[in-house]
Ligand code: SF4
């Protein structure tokens with residue numbers, strides 16, 4: 456069902472929805488960027504449409520709604536454990552096509568890669584989406600190469616800000632009733648999506664073993680400073696580590712948290728007995744890149760990377776992940 460409604464009416468719809476759902480959308484945080492005078496666009500709860508940034512790519516993805524950076528799982532004493540409570544109100548997330556595709560990857564990791572992760576599952580059941588259309592490609596995006604430029608259609612409604620008004624494709628009956636209260640149904644609205652990006656990647660069908668020892672990775676041993684920023688902005692990076700926070704001197708009372716982890720930083724591969732693997736930054740890069748464009752596909756049938764380009768946007772060393780994919784493609788061809 457299509458609607459093209461004035462901005463004021465759209466604002467009222469969003470305020471009505473904010474009473475039914477927790478709205479989670481990209482917002483601009485003034486002065487919170489890399490330098491004092493730069494902003495950052497990241498997800499936060501909103502109650503009005505004016506808070507939402509529609510005209511720029513968010514620096515961070517929505518994934519913290521499902522996998523918080525730090526989450527208390529349970530509390531323990533000597534004899535008992537108590538599962539941590541969480542905010543169980545329904546959630547409405549404003550996301551672009553690539554990020555909606557990222558959800559499928561998170562589901563595969565948390566729900567299909569062995570027993571279901573109950574802490575993920577309990578949040579996942581609450582999630583609904585609003586699709587934010589992409590009239591233009593942003594810097595470093597390569598969603599077309601990754602096949603994620605057209606969104607899955609399980610959203611409640613889509614949003615495109617146009618000269619005529621806010622164009623929405625409404626999929627949900629209950630939400631459609633709300634839209635009808637504010638405007639006339641029009642001809643069908645197709646959510647805006649890009650059909651070409653400036654950045655293009657070639658994906659290798661097969662990655663021969665020789666690529667794992669190819670000298671191409673050595674460059675990143677030198678250039679990468681293993682800060683982990685690329686992992687934290689990525690909508691599909693989902694690794695975590697466990698932390699016990701102890702309240703008492705005897706160590707028997709406390710809480711267990713899971714916290715976000717990065718395969719690019721020191722300590723990620725430390726194991727009991729003092730072992731540690733992938734000590735070179737180039738080896739970490741190899742592990743990350745091949746996981747994103749090959750190993751996940753071998754297991755689940757689709758690439759993990761959705762081509763959002765955020766890792767390129769954020770890297771302080773200007774390392775281009777899309778360039779690396781193309782280098783892996785060339786090395787794979789040579790190795791065949
Ligand atoms: S953001 Fe750049 S420098 Fe930092 S870990 Fe990732 S690739 Fe390395």
Ligand code: SF4
Pocket residue numbers: 685688689690691692747759760761762763764765766767776
């Ligand atoms: S690897 Fe980079 S381009 Fe791919 S989904 Fe993650 S942040 Fe986006």
